[in-house]
Amino acid sequence: MIVVSNTSPLIALSRLGLIHLPKKLWNRLYVPEAVLREILKKEPGRSEAETAIKEGWLVIKMFKTLLL
Numbered sequence: 001m002i003v004v005s006n007t008s009p010l011i012a013l014s015r016l017g018l019i020h021l022p023k024k025l026w027n028r029l030y031v032p033e034a035v036l037r038e039i040l041k042k043e044p045g046r047s048e049a050e051t052a053i054k055e056g057w058l059v060i061k062m063f064k065t066l067l068l
Contacts, residue, residue, distance in 0.1 A: 004030045004063075007038045007045075014044035023057040030061045 003026045010031070013019045022029040029052075031039075039045045052058035 001026060002030060003028070004032070004061075005035065006031075007035050007042075010035070010039055010049065011042055011045045014048045019048040019052065023052070023055075028057050028059055030059045032063050033060055036060050 003022070005022070010019070013021055036049065039049045049058060053060070
C-alpha cells in the first residue's frame with residue numbers, strides 16, 4: 001500500500017509524540033517535496049522529519065500534477 005501525507009498530520013503527530021505511528025502502520029510514508037519544505041520550517045516537526053528521513057521510512061517523492 002502506498003500512503004501519501006500532507007503537512008498537517010505530520011505536525012499533529014509530532015506534537016502528540018506519535019510521529020512513529022505511520023512507520024508502524026505502513027512501514028513507509030511518502031510526502032511531496034513541498035510538504036518537506038513546509039515541515040522543515042516548523043517545530044515540532046523539523047527534527048522528527050529529519051530523523052524519519054534518515055531512518056528511511058519517510059520518503060520524499062516528486063508527484064506529477066493530475067489535471068482533470
